Amino acid sequence: MSTIIDPRERPIGYLPEGADINRNIAMRRLRGKIWQALFFSSLVIGLLALGTLLYTIIDDSFGYIAVQTRRDPEELADRPLEELSKEELIEILRANISAGLFRRFDRDEPFSERSKESVLQLIEERVIGREVVAAFKLTESLLERERIEATVRERFPRAELEFHSWINREFLTRPMSSVPILAGVGNAILGSLWVIAITMLLAIPIGVLGGVYLEEYASDTWYYRLIETNINNLAGVPSIIYGLLGLAVFVRALEPITSGAAFGVTDSNGRTILSAGLTMALLVLPLMIINAREAIRAVPQSIRQASYGLGATKWQTVWHHVLPNALPGILTGTILSMSRAMGETAPLIVVGASTFIVFYPDSVFDKFTVIPIQIYNWTSQPGAQFRSIAAAAIIVLLVTLLLLNATAILLRNRFKRSY
Amino acid sequence: MTVAEISSVTTAQTNGRYAVELQNTHIYYGSFRAVKDVSLQIERQRITAFIGPSGCGKSTVLRAINRMNDLIPGSRLEGRILFHGKNIYDPDVDPVEVRRRIGMVFQKPNPFPKSIYDNIMFGPRINGWRGTKAQADELVERALRGAAIWDEVKDKLHQPGTALSGGQQQRLCIARALAVQPEVILMDEPCSALDPISTLKIEELMLELRRNYTIIIVTHNMQQASRVSDYTAFFLMDADRAGQLVEYGPTEQIFTSPNDKRTEDYISGRFG
Amino acid sequence: MGAHHNMAHDYEYLRHTLDAMAHRVQNALHESLQALRRSDAIGASRIIRDDPDINALQRDVEDLVARFITQWQPMLRDLRRVLAMLAVAGELERIGDYAKQMAGQVRRARDANLPLLMTSELLELGALTEHIFSASIAAFLAEDVVAARSVAALDDQIDARRHAIIAALRQATLNDGSLFDAAIASIEITRALERVADRATNIAERTIYLATAAHESLNE
Numbered sequence: 001m002s003t004i005i006d007p008r009e010r011p012i013g014y015l016p017e018g019a020d021i022n023r024n025i026a027m028r029r030l031r032g033k034i035w036q037a038l039f040f041s042s043l044v045i046g047l048l049a050l051g052t053l054l055y056t057i058i059d060d061s062f063g064y065i066a067v068q069t070r071r072d073p074e075e076l077a078d079r080p081l082e083e084l085s086k087e088e089l090i091e092i093l094r095a096n097i098s099a100g101l102f103r104r105f106d107r108d109e110p111f112s113e114r115s116k117e118s119v120l121q122l123i124e125e126r127v128i129g130r131e132v133v134a135a136f137k138l139t140e141s142l143l144e145r146e147r148i149e150a151t152v153r154e155r156f157p158r159a160e161l162e163f164h165s166w167i168n169r170e171f172l173t174r175p176m177s178s179v180p181i182l183a184g185v186g187n188a189i190l191g192s193l194w195v196i197a198i199t200m201l202l203a204i205p206i207g208v209l210g211g212v213y214l215e216e217y218a219s220d221t222w223y224y225r226l227i228e229t230n231i232n233n234l235a236g237v238p239s240i241i242y243g244l245l246g247l248a249v250f251v252r253a254l255e256p257i258t259s260g261a262a263f264g265v266t267d268s269n270g271r272t273i274l275s276a277g278l279t280m281a282l283l284v285l286p287l288m289i290i291n292a293r294e295a296i297r298a299v300p301q302s303i304r305q306a307s308y309g310l311g312a313t314k315w316q317t318v319w320h321h322v323l324p325n326a327l328p329g330i331l332t333g334t335i336l337s338m339s340r341a342m343g344e345t346a347p348l349i350v351v352g353a354s355t356f357i358v359f360y361p362d363s364v365f366d367k368f369t370v371i372p373i374q375i376y377n378w379t380s381q382p383g384a385q386f387r388s389i390a391a392a393a394i395i396v397l398l399v400t401l402l403l404l405n406a407t408a409i410l411l412r413n414r415f416k417r418s419y
Numbered sequence: 420m421t422v423a424e425i426s427s428v429t430t431a432q433t434n435g436r437y438a439v440e441l442q443n444t445h446i447y448y449g450s451f452r453a454v455k456d457v458s459l460q461i462e463r464q465r466i467t468a469f470i471g472p473s474g475c476g477k478s479t480v481l482r483a484i485n486r487m488n489d490l491i492p493g494s495r496l497e498g499r500i501l502f503h504g505k506n507i508y509d510p511d512v513d514p515v516e517v518r519r520r521i522g523m524v525f526q527k528p529n530p531f532p533k534s535i536y537d538n539i540m541f542g543p544r545i546n547g548w549r550g551t552k553a554q555a556d557e558l559v560e561r562a563l564r565g566a567a568i569w570d571e572v573k574d575k576l577h578q579p580g581t582a583l584s585g586g587q588q589q590r591l592c593i594a595r596a597l598a599v600q601p602e603v604i605l606m607d608e609p610c611s612a613l614d615p616i617s618t619l620k621i622e623e624l625m626l627e628l629r630r631n632y633t634i635i636i637v638t639h640n641m642q643q644a645s646r647v648s649d650y651t652a653f654f655l656m657d658a659d660r661a662g663q664l665v666e667y668g669p670t671e672q673i674f675t676s677p678n679d680k681r682t683e684d685y686i687s688g689r690f691g
Numbered sequence: 692m693g694a695h696h697n698m699a700h701d702y703e704y705l706r707h708t709l710d711a712m713a714h715r716v717q718n719a720l721h722e723s724l725q726a727l728r729r730s731d732a733i734g735a736s737r738i739i740r741d742d743p744d745i746n747a748l749q750r751d752v753e754d755l756v757a758r759f760i761t762q763w764q765p766m767l768r769d770l771r772r773v774l775a776m777l778a779v780a781g782e783l784e785r786i787g788d789y790a791k792q793m794a795g796q797v798r799r800a801r802d803a804n805l806p807l808l809m810t811s812e813l814l815e816l817g818a819l820t821e822h823i824f825s826a827s828i829a830a831f832l833a834e835d836v837v838a839a840r841s842v843a844a845l846d847d848q849i850d851a852r853r854h855a856i857i858a859a860l861r862q863a864t865l866n867d868g869s870l871f872d873a874a875i876a877s878i879e880i881t882r883a884l885e886r887v888a889d890r891a892t893n894i895a896e897r898t899i900y901l902a903t904a905a906h907e908s909l910n911e
Contacts, residue, residue, distance in 0.1 A: 308490060309596070311542065312545045688763075
């Protein structure tokens with residue numbers, strides 16, 4: 001049906017005709033192009049920022065180091081040190097360090113009880129004394145080799161130049177050390193995994209079950225709305241507040257439990273893996289609940305109706321249909337929460353993460369450190385070598401997060417259903 | 420007494436003419452009265468169609484018959500809906516049981532995102548079914564045959580039900596409803612999302628099912644109501660937006676010489 | 692499909708076509724009686740020549756009804772109305788044929804130089820038939836049940852008059868055998884007029900069905 005507009009009626013404005021149409025369209029297209037360019041440049045800025053970050057990290061993580069030893073290992077024995085027996089190694093150690101120092105080591109831990117590796121490590125530290133006297137970045141290592149060689153020859157004539165990857169197997173497995181080249185993130189990785197395990201053990205069930213209750217059972221009354229609003233607000237509370245809460249509640253008030261005193265652990269205080277895990281669980285719980293609710297809400301109402309229509313109870317409907325169909329969404333949210341918990345630093349500092357421990361945690365009542373704490377710690381130390389190991393630790397953290405996210409995508413695709 | 424007890428007693432004894440009776444039923448959503456004073460008797464093993472313009476309360480009445488309205492917060496019913504002489508809104512009646520005996524097929528086909536086999540077996544399983552694998556196979560086959568879809572899916576019972584065409588999905592949903600052995604099947608615009616060929620297949624199936632089941636169907640398609648139903652109820656919204664029953668009678672009469680002018684106007688397409 | 696896409700408009704167009712057809716038929720009937728009055732072979736030939744126009748209009752009505760049903764899926768009275776129109780178009784076509792038959796009789800009598808017997812009685816019968824026809828068509832188009840029922844009463848008069856004419860013709864041929872062929876022609880004309888009245892009664896019945904959804908026989 002076409003409506004003829006009578007020109008005698010009141011004017012209703014002007015719609016382009018003829019050549020005006022083309023001009024108008026060209027104008028609109030131009031405007032669209034400008035916006036598109038704006039979108040694209042935002043993307044480029046983002047990518048540049050990411051690129052710079054990666055470049056800085058990688059630049060710091062690899063490069064030449066100048067290594068200098070006090071003694072040549074070949075002077076100590078006629079065979080490689082690794083092939084010697086523990087007793088021979090102890091003898092070498094005794095011959096090359098002062099008697100007082102040797103006695104101190106024996107006092108710390110009798111040599112008879114030490115492993116061969118431990119003795120070997122003492123020899124490397126105290127006798128051979130491999131020492132990094134200079135470290136260079138990746139770019140200068142690649143582009144200005146001659147200059148580096150000249151500098152090292154001039155300033156450290158005894159030193160040898162070698163290409164070093166700060167991130168390597170020893171770095172991943174070794175505990176902390178005050179000597180950068182000997183330091184590793186082994187116990188920090190383990191600490192992170194312990195804390196995350198406890199966090200997830202608590203946050204997943206509580207978050208999902210709470211989400212189910214709010215979505216499927218709670219009626220639309222003022223007190224449930226109040227609870228909802230509070231949960232949404234809690235998700236935005238600065239993480240350090242959670243740290244303070246954890247400090248007050250888990251570290252102090254519940255110390256008998258979190259220190260393990262109630263379970264017969266004696267040499268500990270409340271600043272344990274357990275406290276950290278509980279604090280982190282509190283931190284991600286609002287996220288988990290919000291996310292679980294979103295995932296549950298995304299399950300089509302028609303599926304619920306079909307289930308009820310066949311005589312299913314509420315619980316059967318939730319268990320057989322709502323939860324399985326919400327699972328991919330819940331998993332995605334879980335992994336995102338996990339990434340968040342993985343990267344948090346502030347609350348753990350407040351709760352009392354140790355910045356320097358050399359042993360590996362083996363129970364929830366142990367003191368702990370985590371990767372971000374190590375990064376934070378190392379970046380605040382002077383010296384190029386600390387910068388390098390901090391960069392290496394950042395790479396470890398990034399790769400871990402990347403793996404977590406990849407797992408999330410795989411799981412989501414695995415459980416995804418079409419309606 | 421529960422519906423089950425009633426059902427086993429009265430079917431044998433009285434074999435009443437009516438499967439469901441609505442007596443002065445008013446349905447409210449909160450303070451809003453959606454349906455006003457509906458009384459009608461649904462005859463056993465017949466197809467009854469509910470017609471009327473959108474918002475006239477016909478779907479609300481349909482959903483009241485197996486207490487699906489209970490799932491909507493704030494919904495409330497006054498009056499009585501008798502099933503085997505027992506008011507299903509009595510406090511001692513469990514809606515879960517009502518829904519087992521009065522099944523439902525929805526507007527949009529909604530198979531579970533599971534295999535065809537599991538779609539059928541879900542109802543029996545949650546309702547406490549016990550039996551062997553062979554018996555389960557038999558149950559699945561019978562339900563699928565009952566819904567005239569067996570031949571199309573017998574070779575892909577373990578493929579997802581969601582992979583079927585729309586018409587097949589709807590027949591799968593009917594088979595799923597049959598698997599819990601209901602007496603009454605409510606259909607809420609079951610063909611509105613389907614193409615004409617699939618629609619005719621569902622209609623044929625309904626006429627087949629009429630031999631063993633009582634069917635109540637809500638439809639916007641007047642031709643469909645006149646094709647398949649034995650009785651037709653015409654609903655209309657009154658001045659305060661509450662749905663009410665205007666006319667109820669044999670389909671042939673409603674579609675040839677309705678008694679009420681409003682029915683005639685609606686059927687002739689004068690409004691709605 | 693025009694600019695006015697609604698059922699009432701399409702129905703109006705259909706009604707207009709049927710009305711035009713009824714006019715053509717009424718005209719043919721009237722002209723055939725005029726030819727009879729004047730014993731006008733040329734006028735009779737014109738009626739026979741124009742009959743295909745009426746048949747074409749009937750096909751138009753059929754097409755329009757089919758299209759109407761497809762497009763509007765009419766129900767109840769709307770459906771009965773277009774179905775009745777379809778049937779009425781058929782009746783009109785038959786009535787047109789009877790007019791053609793009468794014209795044929797007039798022309799044949801003229802060609803064979805036969806006298807037309809009892810012309811004035813035939814014309815009276817014709818006038819009554821015309822009246823019944825117009826009344827039933829008017830009742831149909833107005834969907835007037837009362838008017839339709841009154842058509843039935845007139846139908847009885849037709850039969851009575853026809854019997855009277857036939858009895859008179861019988862007497863005349865008994866007296867004078869040479870009048871036999873002429874009497875046959877007149878009887879054929881009474882038969883045609885009686886059929887027209889029958890068809891007109893059918894139209895009245897259709898009117899009642901369309902208005903009340905009840906079948907009512909007026910021919911008893």
